[in-house]
Each structure stands twice: as structure tokens, then as C-alpha cells.
Amino acid sequence: MFLAAFLALFASTAASQAAALSAAHHLHIELVPAEMKLIGRDDITVQTDDTGILAFRVSENLTQIKVMVGGDPRDFEFNSGRLLLYLEPQEQAAELQIRIHYSGIFDDPVPLRPVNTENPGYGVTGTISPKGSFLLAGAGWYPELINGQATYRVTVDAPAGLIAVTAGRSRGHLTENGKTISIWEVDYPVRGLALSVARYVVEEKSVGQVTAATYLLPQNQHLAASYLRATAGYIALYSDLFGTYPFQKFAVVENFFPTGFGFPSYTLMGGTVLRLPFIVHTSLGHEIAHCWWGNGVYVDYDTGNWSEGLTSYVADYLFKEMKSEKAALDARRQWLRNFATLVRPDNDFALSQFQSRYNPVTKTIGYDKSAMVFHMIRQLIGEEAFWGSLRDLYRARLFRQTSWSDLQRTFENRGKQSLQNFFDQWVYRKGAPRISLDAVSANHTGNSWQVTGKITQDLPFYDFSLTLALETGQQTITRKISVSDQVTFFELNSADPPLKLTADPANDIFRRLAPAEIPPAVNALKSSSSVVTVLSDQLNPALEKAARTLALSLGLKHNKFITEDELNRQRLAENDILIIGRPRSADFLKNIPAAVDIRAKSFSLEKSVYDKSSDAFFGVFNHPYAKNRITALFMPLSTKYAEIVAAKITHYGKYSYLAFQSGKNQAKGFWPVEQSPLIHEWDQGQ
Numbered sequence: 226m227f228l229a230a231f232l233a234l235f236a237s238t239a240a241s242q243a244a245a246l247s248a249a250h251h252l253h254i255e256l257v258p259a260e261m262k263l264i265g266r267d268d269i270t271v272q273t274d275d276t277g278i279l280a281f282r283v284s285e286n287l288t289q290i291k292v293m294v295g296g297d298p299r300d301f302e303f304n305s306g307r308l309l310l311y312l313e314p315q316e317q318a319a320e321l322q323i324r325i326h327y328s329g330i331f332d333d334p335v336p337l338r339p340v341n342t343e344n345p346g347y348g349v350t351g352t353i354s355p356k357g358s359f360l361l362a363g364a365g366w367y368p369e370l371i372n373g374q375a376t377y378r379v380t381v382d383a384p385a386g387l388i389a390v391t392a393g394r395s396r397g398h399l400t401e402n403g404k405t406i407s408i409w410e411v412d413y414p415v416r417g418l419a420l421s422v423a424r425y426v427v428e429e430k431s432v433g434q435v436t437a438a439t440y441l442l443p444q445n446q447h448l449a450a451s452y453l454r455a456t457a458g459y460i461a462l463y464s465d466l467f468g469t470y471p472f473q474k475f476a477v478v479e480n481f482f483p484t485g486f487g488f489p490s491y492t493l494m495g496g497t498v499l500r501l502p503f504i505v506h507t508s509l510g511h512e513i514a515h516c517w518w519g520n521g522v523y524v525d526y527d528t529g530n531w532s533e534g535l536t537s538y539v540a541d542y543l544f545k546e547m548k549s550e551k552a553a554l555d556a557r558r559q560w561l562r563n564f565a566t567l568v569r570p571d572n573d574f575a576l577s578q579f580q581s582r583y584n585p586v587t588k589t590i591g592y593d594k595s596a597m598v599f600h601m602i603r604q605l606i607g608e609e610a611f612w613g614s615l616r617d618l619y620r621a622r623l624f625r626q627t628s629w630s631d632l633q634r635t636f637e638n639r640g641k642q643s644l645q646n647f648f649d650q651w652v653y654r655k656g657a658p659r660i661s662l663d664a665v666s667a668n669h670t671g672n673s674w675q676v677t678g679k680i681t682q683d684l685p686f687y688d689f690s691l692t693l694a695l696e697t698g699q700q701t702i703t704r705k706i707s708v709s710d711q712v713t714f715f716e717l718n719s720a721d722p723p724l725k726l727t728a729d730p731a732n733d734i735f736r737r738l739a740p741a742e743i744p745p746a747v748n749a750l751k752s753s754s755s756v757v758t759v760l761s762d763q764l765n766p767a768l769e770k771a772a773r774t775l776a777l778s779l780g781l782k783h784n785k786f787i788t789e790d791e792l793n794r795q796r797l798a799e800n801d802i803l804i805i806g807r808p809r810s811a812d813f814l815k816n817i818p819a820a821v822d823i824r825a826k827s828f829s830l831e832k833s834v835y836d837k838s839s840d841a842f843f844g845v846f847n848h849p850y851a852k853n854r855i856t857a858l859f860m861p862l863s864t865k866y867a868e869i870v871a872a873k874i875t876h877y878g879k880y881s882y883l884a885f886q887s888g889k890n891q892a893k894g895f896w897p898v899e900q901s902p903l904i905h906e907w908d909q910g911q
């Protein structure tokens with residue numbers, strides 16, 4: 226969800242006023258797409274307070290505004306997007322009938338080819354066109370009462386075939402006399418309405434009391450069935466987990482230009498995104514979970530946006546967990562890798578300062594670290610208390626501004642413990658613990674082994690519960706210890722000789738990984754300051770073109786192409802290396818992990834053999850001559866598909882290795898971490 230931050234600007238001021246100001250709108254919009262125009266009439270029943278003034282937010286470009294109060298024309302002030310009415314004493318703390326007429330042109334230019342994927346709306350807030358219309362609440366397309374709560378009945382009158390979608394319940398779409406009329410009712414306190422209009426084909430499916438719906442353009446109509454089925458599944462899943470779905474519908478709405486918005490009760494995505502096969506398994510569930518968290522229970526932005534972390538945890542992460550324990554562990558590891566590689570002390574900030582994502586750093590903190598904090602709460606208070614707390618929170622806070630401290634209290638109630646220290650160090654303080662396992666030794670006394678050691682922390686110190694896993698030939702002994710301060714000593718006993726001791730084996734603790742724990746990945750090549758691309762002696766010259774495509778798509782800086790003949794070791798040591806084709810010199814590949822075997826006309830990866838001419842390998846591993854530098858190998862087994870693969874590799878930034886068959890990715894993954902400050906291994910036979 227991206228909309229929330231934008232709405233926060235309105236929401237925080239609304240919360241600070243205690244007035245019982247409310248409005249029921251009967252909004253009638255006539256769209257004139259050919260002129261990029263709408264003509265509006267809003268009949269508002271307002272419950273006024275005693276401030277003597279009514280303020281509405283509207284577009285500053287509105288024209289032909291007329292206001293009537295109780296049927297009589299009324300003077301008003303209009304500037305900077307504010308429409309102000311001054312009330313007579315008898316009109317205060319009373320019910321008033323207000324009618325506002327207006328018209329407006331909405332013509333933000335629409336980018337059809339997005340460049341920055343971190344900004345979902347590409348700066349467009351309002352546009353009306355024959356192709357489609359897109360109006361965010363912030364565009365001011367209807368009068369929005371400032372500091373009050375509002376409900377809406379929205380009637381949109383458009384040229385035949387143009388169907389309108391907004392929040393709330395559909396009262397149908399009717400086409401007659403060359404017009405299509407769409408009616409919507411919003412009877413819960415919504416924080417601003419957006420409107421989308423296009424030549425939609427509508428499909429619906431009932432899920433208990435809720436309607437799942439798709440509003441797709443005709444060319445994507447074939448996607449409707451899978452979106453409806455998945456939507457129904459998510460609504461059922463989350464209703465069970467958190468409580469009854471708060472809206473009457475959830476709609477998947479196609480935008481006529483690329484966006485990724487999550488609104489209360491619908492999501493608005495561009496067709497290209499909707500066609501991606503993984504969206505039903507990922508983003509859709511995320512947006513539907515937001516109907517509980519963010520669009521249901523509102524975020525109090527003054528104290529930080531908790532909704533992205535929670536939504537990521539109960540959607541994206543939970544789906545991994547439902548798949549397998551390994552997939553969930555990989556997800557947690559990836560969060561830690563993201564934090565270690567993207568967040569530095571100078572760009573780090575506390576979760577309580579997160580508002581919305583606009584770059585990889587804000588994404589890593591506001592989504593990944595935040596999700597990990599929810600994971601730690603779950604480990605700390607247990608399954609039942611964790612999910613029970615979320616049900617409590619939803620019941621108590623639906624449609625109310627909710628802060629991190631509201632979450633804290635809820636988890637404390639169910640968890641029956643103070644989480645003050647937990648929230649102080651994870652939510653209100655930036656950073657992450659850096660820990661290591663030190664001075665580990667094993668003593669054989671009598672008929673048992675005593676293993677001792679300590680956990681050492683760098684400043685600032687964190688308090689947390691840490692799992693130790695001691696592997697022997699016979700079994701794995703696990704124990705939880707409480708870590709605090711600089712040094713925490715521990716002791717474990719085992720009947721068998723110890724083989725391996727691991728702290729936090731399941732990556733349940735948020736921490737800053739040591740450099741040795743981060744396996745080399747494609748991203749390391751993409752961010753390299755200088756690369757030498759080495760063309761293998763045995764390379765088919767026709768592969769040079771693919772090599773150039775690869776270098777270009779990875780955006781390599783200061784990249785030089787040389788042949789294996791031209792090499793000198795000094796030069797190699799000063800650069801990261803990208804090798805094209807299997808090199809003659811075995812030296813290059815001396816650090817390639819054991820999971821890979823590179824041969825002249827084949828390669829094997831995790832025991833799978835790739836020997837077809839249309840197969841290709843790409844891997845990033847440690848440099849043969851320089852510490853902290855990397856080597857990458859691109860080895861297509863022939864020119865077939867080589868160029869297609871070369872252009873794709875950049876999209877797999879976080880991975881260490883990739884295998885392709887006929888241009889399609891077949892395998893991807895990370896090298897196992899061989900060195901970690903949280904692992905101690907005993908020599909066999911000791």
C-alpha cells in the first residue's frame with residue numbers, strides 16, 4: 226500500500242480536533258472525458274460544531290463554484306484549495322443542508338512507461354481522459370470536509386461503457402440513453418475517496434457476506450477467474466485470523482497506466498503488473514491484508530507507520546511460512562542481508578520514524594526490519610498470544626488512528642509481560658545488534674562434555690533471548706539464553722563430543738550480519754566500482770555480443786574487456802572480475818563453491834547436471850587474489866539464448882547463482898554461509 230502516507234497529511238490534523246463534525250455526502254459527478262472535465266454537485270448533510278466555520282478541501286483549479294445553504298445561495302471564500310463557509314449562530318451545532326456545484330479540469334500528464342518503480346502513481350493525482358480517469362482524494366475532485374468524518378453516496382454519470390469504481394459497496398452500473406451510471410455507497414468513516422473510471426468488464430463472486438470483484442479491461446478479462454478465486458481465499462484466510470472483513474467488497478481494479486495502489490476495499494494496478502503470474506500469490510494478498518492493517522485499523526503517522534511491517538509479516542512472509550519452514554527462513558535471512566547491505570549508520574532511522582517507502586533504504590527499514598520485529602514479538606509472547614493480540618487490536622481499533630504504543634499495549638495484555646524495553650530498542654531506536662560467539666571451548670569431565678563460551682555485543686547493547694544449538698554426532702541440543710550487556714556467558718552439557726555450536730540457528734533475531742555472512746551476489750557486481758570483463762580463450766566469438774549486453778544491463782562502471790591472453794595478475798587483483806565462458810586458467814575458479822562443477826560442455830549445480838546447448842550458468846563468488854572482491858562467471862553452453870539470458874541476469878540481484886534453460890530461469894539461490902561469527906565448529910576427532 227502506498228496511499229497511506231499521502232492520506233496521513235489529512236488524518237493527523239483530523240485526530241487532534243475533538244469536534245463532532247460529520248457529513249453525509251450525496252455526490253453526483255458527470256464526467257466529460259473529451260474535455261478532461263467533470264461537473265460536480267454535492268448535497269451534503271452536515272452536523273456542524275460550534276466553531277462557526279466550515280472548511281472543505283477541493284482542487285484549487287475548480288471553477289463555477291456555487292454554494293447553497295438550506296436552499297439559499299451563500300457567499301464563500303475560496304483560495305489555495307480551501308472552500309470556507311461562515312455560519313450564523315443558529316447554524317452552529319446544528320444539522321445543515323449544503324449544496325455545492327462546481328466543475329474542474331483534471332489533466333495531469335500520464336506516463337505510460339514508468340521509470341521509477343518506488344513511486345506508484347508517478348506523480349499523477351488527477352486525470353480524466355476518454356481512455357480512463359484516475360482521481361486520487363488529494364486531487365480535490367469532491368469537497369472533503371476538513372476535520373470531520375464523512376460518508377458518501379457517489380453517482381458517476383459517464384459516456385456509455387465507462388464504469389466507475391471507488392470504495393464502499395456497489396449499487397450497480399446502469400447503461401441507458403448513451404450514459405453509464407455507476408452508484409457507490411460508503412458508510413464507514415473513509416479517509417478520502419479515490420475514483421477510477423474505464424471501459425471495465427465487471428465480474429463478481431460471493432465470499433460469505435463479501436463480494437469479490439474484478440474490474441478489468443477487456444484484453445485482460447481472462448485473468449478474472451484466478452483473481453476472484455485468490456481474493457476469496459485471502460478474505461477467508463484473514464477473516465479467520467483477524468476477524469470479519471471490514472468492507473462489503475474487495476475489487477481488483479485495472480488502471481489504464483501503471484500504478485500499484487492499495488485503497489480501502491480495492492487495489493488499483495496497471496495491466497502489465499496484473500498479468501505477472503506471481504501477483505495473485507504475492508501483492509494481491511498483501512493488499513487484501515491491508516484492509517485489516519492500514520486501511521481498516523488506521524495508522525497514526527505521528528508515531529510511525531507500523532502497517533507495512535505488519536502487512537508484510539502476515540502476508541508476504543506468512544505465505545512463505547505456509548510453503549515451508551525453509552522458505553520462511555530464507556525470507557528472514559534475506560531481510561537481514563538487505564539491512565546489512567543497504568542500511569548504513571548514516572542512513573539508518575528508527576521504525577517510529579518510518580512513514581512510507583520511496584527507496585531501498587526506507588523499504589528495508591519500514592517493511593523488512595519492521596516485519597522482523599513482529600516476528601520477534603511472536604517468538605517472545607508465543608503463537609496464541611500473538612494472533613490473539615492481532616484479533617484484539619482489530620476489534621478495538623478498526624477505523625481508528627493507531628500507534629506503535631497501541632500495538633505495544635495489546636501485545637503486553639495478551640503476552641502478560643512488559644514490552645517497554647523491547648519497543649525501546651527495536652521500535653524507538655535505530656540500528657541492530659552486532660553479536661559474536663566467542664571463547665568457545667569443550668571440556669570432557671567424567672562421562673559428559675561441558676561446553677562454555679560467551680556472546681559478545683558491540684555498542685549499543687540489546688536485550689534478547691537467543692537460541693543456542695549444539696550439534697553432536699547423535700543429536701542437537703538447543704537452549705535459550707538471555708543476552709544483555711557486552712558479554713553473556715553460557716554453559717551447555719552434552720553426553721557426546723560436540724561438533725558444532727550455532728547461535729540463533731533459525732535467524733530469529735534481527736541483527737547486523739558480519740560481512741562474511743553475506744554470500745556474494747549479483748548486486749555486488751552491479752554496485753562494483755570497477756570490473757574487468759575477461760573473455761575466455763575458448764570463447765565462441767559470437768558470444769561477445771551477449772557479453773556486452775550483460776555488461777550493459779548490469780550497468781557496470783569502469784568496465785574493460787580483455788582476453789585471457791592479455792591478463793596480468795596485478796590488474797586482476799585491483800578489480801572485480803566478470804568472466805565470460807569457461808576460463809583456461811583454473812585459478813579463476815578456485816573459490817567457486819563446492820555446489821558447482823564447471824566442465825567444458827556442461828555444468829552441475831546442487832547435483833543437477835546441465836548439459837544442453839541451450840543451458841547457461843551465472844554465479845558470483847570470491848575473488849581468487851583479492852579479499853573483499855568478487856568474481857562472476859557467465860557461461861552459456863552455446864550462443865542459443867545467451868543474449869536473452871544476459872539481459873535477464875540483472876533482475877536477479879540478490880542471488881549468488883543462476884541456471885537457465887532455453888532462456889528461462891531454472892535454479893537460483895545463495896551460497897551457504899561458510900563463515901559466521903555465530904558458528905563454532907570443532908575439528909573432527911578432537
Ligand SMILES: [Zn+2]
Pocket residue numbers: 226227487511515533536
Ligand atoms: Zn503495503
